[in-house]
Amino acid sequence: MTSARPFNFSAGPATLPEPVLCQVAAEMLDWGGSGMSVMEMSHRGKEFGAILERAEADLRELLAVPANFRILFMQGGGLGENAIVPLNLSRGGKVDVVVTGSWSRKSAAEARRYADVHVAAEDNGREIPVGWTLRDDASYVHVCTNETIDGVEFHDLPRLTNGVPLVIDCSSHLLSRPIDWQRVGLAFGGAQKNIGPAGLTLVFVREDLLGHAMDICPTAFNYETVAANHSMYNTPPTFAIYVAGLVFQWVKQLDYAGKRGLAAIEQRNIDKAGLLYAALDASAFYENRVAANCRSRMNVPFFLKDDRLNETFLAEAKDRGLLQLKGHKSVGGMRASIYNAMPLEGVQALVSFLQDFEARHG
Amino acid sequence: MTSARPFNFSAGPATLPEPVLCQVAAEMLDWGGSGMSVMEMSHRGKEFGAILERAEADLRELLAVPANFRILFMQGGGLGENAIVPLNLSRGGKVDVVVTGSWSRKSAAEARRYADVHVAAEDNGREIPVGWTLRDDASYVHVCTNETIDGVEFHDLPRLTNGVPLVIDCSSHLLSRPIDWQRVGLAFGGAQKNIGPAGLTLVFVREDLLGHAMDICPTAFNYETVAANHSMYNTPPTFAIYVAGLVFQWVKQLDYAGKRGLAAIEQRNIDKAGLLYAALDASAFYENRVAANCRSRMNVPFFLKDDRLNETFLAEAKDRGLLQLKGHKSVGGMRASIYNAMPLEGVQALVSFLQDFEARHG
Missing domain, CATH: 3.90.1150.10 (Aspartate Aminotransferase, domain 1)
Structure with missing residues (x-):
C-alpha cells in the first residue's frame, strides 16, 4: 500500500504516517471495544480521558518536558497564539521580538495590540540576524524557531542571560528534534505539521509564567484556566488529540x-x-x-x-x-x-x- | 453493522451518522483519488477548497441562510464565543442577557469582561422567564436557545421590536430545526452535537454586524477578518469541516x-x-x-x-x-x-x- 501513495510535500496540513491513518480508519466505528468512534466520545468520559492522558505522557516523554512545564491542548493555531501569548504573558508591558521571516513578523504585529513591542533584530528570511537589542525589563522575548515560509531554522536556541523568558513559536519543527527546555519559558505550535490534524495547538508553559493574564484575556484562552482544567475547560478538539497521540506512539517506536x-x-x-x-x-x-x-x-x-x-x-x-x-x-x-x-x-x-x-x- | 453498534446518548461530542463514519474510514488514505487523506491536504489547495465550498453551500441550503449572512468556520467552541461575541459586537457598550440555565449564565459572566451586562430575565433552568427588561441602547441581546445541561429549548425565537440584534447560542440544537433568520443577528454553535467533531465552531453573522470589533479583539477571532478570508485567515480545522460536510450531505438525503x-x-x-x-x-x-x-x-x-x-x-x-x-x-x-x-x-x-x-x- 505504501508504494501506491504519492509523496505529499504540503507545508501543512501535511502528510501523516500511513500506519497512523490505517489505525484511525480501522478504529473509526469502534475505538477499543467501546462501540464508539473517538469523535463520538464525551470528553469527560473514561475512554477519552485515557486517550488524553496517554497522549500527554508520550509527548512529555518524547520531548523530555520537565515537570515544571504544563502541556496544554488548545485551539486557534499559531495565529491565535500570536494574541494569546501576549494576553497571558506580556502583562501589558514590553515584548521583544526577533524577526527572521514571515511568521515572526506577524507575531510582532499582533503583539502590538497588547504590549509595547520592540523588534530586537530583523532579517528578511535569509539568515538569523546578530546583535539583538534586548530590553532587560521585557516580559518576554519572542522568536520563531522555524520559519515555515522562508525556510529559516534555529539549530541552537538563544541563551538569554538577562532572565527574561524566551517564547518560541516552533509550529513547523515541533517534535522533529529535541528542545533545550533550560532556555525556554513557553513553546507553542500548531499540530498540522508534524503532529496531527489542523485545529489542535500545543502549548508548553513553565509554571511560574501562569497566572499573569491580562483582564481582557478570554477565559477559554487563559493558560492558567486551561492548565487548571487539564485542557478541559472547554471541549478540546478530541479527535485531533487522538490522532496526535497515535503519531506520538509512532515516533516512539521508530527505528x-x-x-x-x-x-x-x-x-x-x-x-x-x-x-x-x-x-x-x-x-x-x-x-x-x-x-x-x-x-x-x-x-x-x-x-x-x-x-x-x-x-x-x-x-x-x-x-x-x-x-x-x-x-x-x-x-x-x-x-x-x-x-x-x-x-x-x-x-x-x-x-x-x-x-x-x-x-x-x- | 448498524445493529451491532450501541446507542450513544452523550451530550457532546456525540453520536454521528454511521454512514458518515463509514465514508470517513473508507476515504482515510485517499480522498477522491487525490492520494491524500483530508487531514494531509493544504487548506489552500483545490481539493480542500472544494470540500469547504460544498460544505458551506449545503449548510446554507439546509438552513436557508439568507444572502446577507456570512457563515464562518472557526475554533474555540461555545466558551470561546462567549468572549469572541462581545469582542466583536458589544463595542464595549451594553449587552442584555436572558438567563435560562447554565450556558446563558456562563455567557453573561464572560461578557462582563468586555461590556456592561444586564440580566434581562432569569430562571434556574426550568422554564423560559417572561417579562424581559431589555435596554433599547444595548449592542445586542444574548439568549441560549437550547440549554444543553438543563434541557430548556426555545421553540420560538423572541421577536425583538427595538431593533437590537439578537445573538443566539444554538450549539446543541443547531441543524435540528429551521432558524427564523428574520429574528437573528448572529448565531453560533460548536459542531460537536449535531454536526461533527469537536474543535469546529460555526458562526452565522449578518453582514451589517461585521466591522465593529474592539481593538483588543485577537485578529484570528475578528469576524470581519475571518469573513474577508473565507475562514482561511488561519488554518481552519480542515478535517472537522470535512466530516461536517458529510453530515450536511447525510441530512440533505434523509427521508x-x-x-x-x-x-x-x-x-x-x-x-x-x-x-x-x-x-x-x-x-x-x-x-x-x-x-x-x-x-x-x-x-x-x-x-x-x-x-x-x-x-x-x-x-x-x-x-x-x-x-x-x-x-x-x-x-x-x-x-x-x-x-x-x-x-x-x-x-x-x-x-x-x-x-x-x-x-x-x-
Whole structure:
C-alpha cells in the first residue's frame, strides 16, 4: 500500500504516517471495544480521558518536558497564539521580538495590540540576524524557531542571560528534534505539521509564567484556566488529540540508523534535509537562498532559475506522484516540506525528479 | 453493522451518522483519488477548497441562510464565543442577557469582561422567564436557545421590536430545526452535537454586524477578518469541516415521514422527543422537571425518584448498549441527548429499558 501513495510535500496540513491513518480508519466505528468512534466520545468520559492522558505522557516523554512545564491542548493555531501569548504573558508591558521571516513578523504585529513591542533584530528570511537589542525589563522575548515560509531554522536556541523568558513559536519543527527546555519559558505550535490534524495547538508553559493574564484575556484562552482544567475547560478538539497521540506512539517506536524515538526521527530529518540541500547546491538550475547555518530541516524553499518553467515543473512533479510543491504565494517558487512523516524514499524520489527535470529542461 | 453498534446518548461530542463514519474510514488514505487523506491536504489547495465550498453551500441550503449572512468556520467552541461575541459586537457598550440555565449564565459572566451586562430575565433552568427588561441602547441581546445541561429549548425565537440584534447560542440544537433568520443577528454553535467533531465552531453573522470589533479583539477571532478570508485567515480545522460536510450531505438525503432534509430531521426529532417525554411522564418512577412548553428535543434530563438506584441504572443501561446516560455533574441524575444522528430505534430501546428497569426496581 505504501508504494501506491504519492509523496505529499504540503507545508501543512501535511502528510501523516500511513500506519497512523490505517489505525484511525480501522478504529473509526469502534475505538477499543467501546462501540464508539473517538469523535463520538464525551470528553469527560473514561475512554477519552485515557486517550488524553496517554497522549500527554508520550509527548512529555518524547520531548523530555520537565515537570515544571504544563502541556496544554488548545485551539486557534499559531495565529491565535500570536494574541494569546501576549494576553497571558506580556502583562501589558514590553515584548521583544526577533524577526527572521514571515511568521515572526506577524507575531510582532499582533503583539502590538497588547504590549509595547520592540523588534530586537530583523532579517528578511535569509539568515538569523546578530546583535539583538534586548530590553532587560521585557516580559518576554519572542522568536520563531522555524520559519515555515522562508525556510529559516534555529539549530541552537538563544541563551538569554538577562532572565527574561524566551517564547518560541516552533509550529513547523515541533517534535522533529529535541528542545533545550533550560532556555525556554513557553513553546507553542500548531499540530498540522508534524503532529496531527489542523485545529489542535500545543502549548508548553513553565509554571511560574501562569497566572499573569491580562483582564481582557478570554477565559477559554487563559493558560492558567486551561492548565487548571487539564485542557478541559472547554471541549478540546478530541479527535485531533487522538490522532496526535497515535503519531506520538509512532515516533516512539521508530527505528532509524541504530537510533529510536525522537533521536531516530531527528537523524532521519538530518539525512533527508542533507540529501535535498546537496542536490539543490549541486545544480545551477535550482537555488535555495537561505544561509547554510540556518537552513530548515523541515521546509526547503527553492527557485528554478527560469521561473517560466514553474508550471511545467509542478505538473510533471504531480505526474510522478510528488504533490504540493508550490511555494508560498508571498515568496513564489517551490517549497518542499519534509516533515517527520515524509519517508527518506520521498526525498530520494524528489531528488531524482529534480535531476531528471534539469536534464530535460536545463 | 448498524445493529451491532450501541446507542450513544452523550451530550457532546456525540453520536454521528454511521454512514458518515463509514465514508470517513473508507476515504482515510485517499480522498477522491487525490492520494491524500483530508487531514494531509493544504487548506489552500483545490481539493480542500472544494470540500469547504460544498460544505458551506449545503449548510446554507439546509438552513436557508439568507444572502446577507456570512457563515464562518472557526475554533474555540461555545466558551470561546462567549468572549469572541462581545469582542466583536458589544463595542464595549451594553449587552442584555436572558438567563435560562447554565450556558446563558456562563455567557453573561464572560461578557462582563468586555461590556456592561444586564440580566434581562432569569430562571434556574426550568422554564423560559417572561417579562424581559431589555435596554433599547444595548449592542445586542444574548439568549441560549437550547440549554444543553438543563434541557430548556426555545421553540420560538423572541421577536425583538427595538431593533437590537439578537445573538443566539444554538450549539446543541443547531441543524435540528429551521432558524427564523428574520429574528437573528448572529448565531453560533460548536459542531460537536449535531454536526461533527469537536474543535469546529460555526458562526452565522449578518453582514451589517461585521466591522465593529474592539481593538483588543485577537485578529484570528475578528469576524470581519475571518469573513474577508473565507475562514482561511488561519488554518481552519480542515478535517472537522470535512466530516461536517458529510453530515450536511447525510441530512440533505434523509427521508422520514414523507419529508426530506431538514424537515425530515426535524420531524424525526419531534417524534423521538415525544416518545421519550411520554414515557417519562407516564411514570412516577422517573421525573423531568422542565416546563412542558420549553422542553428540549435534544437534551432530556431526568431523575430517578430514588437516586440510590443511579449506579445500577447506568450499569444496566450500558449492558443493554445504551451509553453515556449520566447527567451533567452540576445537576446530577440522568440525561439522554438525542441529537440528529440518534435513530428512532435508539429512543425506542431507551424507552423499553426505562420501562423494564422500573418494572424490576420500582
